[in-house]
Amino acid sequence: MGQYSLFANVHFGAGKAKETGVLCRPLGRRACMIADPFFQDSGTLKEIQNALSKQGISSVCFFDFHSDPDCTEVDKCVAFIKQEACDFLIALGGGSCIDTAKAAALTAQNGGECWEYCGQVFPDGSNGVMRRPEKGALPLAALPTTAGSGSEANKGCVISNRALRVKSGIGSDCLFPRVAIVDPCLMTGLPPRQTAYTGFDAFSHAFESYMLNTTTYFSEALALQSIRFLGESFVAAVQNGGDLAVREKMANASTLAGMNIALTDTSVGHVLGQPLSALFHMVHGATLAVTLDSIVEWLLPTATEKLARVAAALCPALGGVSAAQQAARLPELLRELKKKTDIGGRLGDYGVKKSDIPCILDYVEEHVGLSSPVLTEYAKAPTRKDLEDILHASF
Structure with missing residues (x-):
């Protein structure tokens, strides 16, 4: 435990x-x-x-x-x-x-x-x-x-x-x-775009903390419940921010995910998000949303069971298919969320260029370090080449 x-x-x-x-x-x-x-x-x-x-x-x-x-x-x-x-x-x-x-x-x-x-x-x-x-x-x-x-x-x-x-x-x-x-x-008065950005922040907290090897049964339960709440309310909150019932579920999701990163940590998405924010002034939620599906695709061969549970929590309709099918569906679910909440889906939407990738990776190595536990304890520990591939896939 x-x-x-x-x-x-x-x-x-x-x-x-x-x-x-x-x-x-x-x-x-x-x-x-x-x-x-x-x-x-x-x-x-x-x-x-x-x-x-x-x-x-x-x-x-x-x-x-x-x-x-x-x-x-x-x-x-x-x-x-x-x-x-x-x-x-x-x-x-x-x-x-x-x-x-x-x-x-x-x-x-x-x-x-x-x-x-x-x-x-x-x-x-x-x-x-x-x-x-x-x-x-x-x-x-x-x-x-x-x-x-x-x-x-x-x-x-x-x-x-x-x-x-x-x-x-x-x-x-x-x-x-x-x-x-x-x-x-x-x-209830938060505008749709800010609702979307902050919702992706909450999802990333739950997802990244769940995919770390330092989880406990308790932290995993918090993460999955947070993701369930988000699946039930995220799009609705963006489309109708005055709906108190969906705002309540979103608030629950965020607080549970916040508790969870106190128990574990964040990982690859937030590590890449730091230079995207510091160097290119991207909004925090956008830095996370833009790489999410690429990170999941990179993880797929390694963490099928966990990714399947995330997909099923986000979209309960997937409950009748195999774990491999559930996991494989997750990147597309995340792309659909970005589309439905009107969030720019690719790095190029925010003015980042492929030629910027080396300086992003240099920042990660200098200010976080590839040997940091937030990376080495992830479901799959990334190399510099892995992070480069994730960024390329996010254009």
């Missing part, structure tokens, strides 16, 4: 955001609300601040960050937290918002600059020593407004350094939010 631990404290359900004040009362008396700029002057933000106020909690808001947050934006947030004497944080937004809050909570508590806690890469390409947090992190409550990153239920965050054109992660148990409030009502 293996060893596993989770520190997620999840409050799930329509209307749960109204309980933010009560649920945050144990965390502190002055909150820094880190919110997606979309929520500035919104009724939702004001309702949450009123709920806090009723519990004797004052709050101030920080909006100055972007998608794929830069380490300098995190440092600005830390300065704001200290200036306003906040003793805990609330993140209201998508994965970038929650990741910003996590990195700020850790840096504010331990001092220094955010990038010191990330995998250190200097302008000359050399690697430095990553600083370890000694004091944990400020308490954090996370209210996700997208169903994709699962950051509300895991111990990691991903931060960019645009000056160096690098993305890096921080992983620590202290980064688990003390409270996760998953309210699908907060997600």
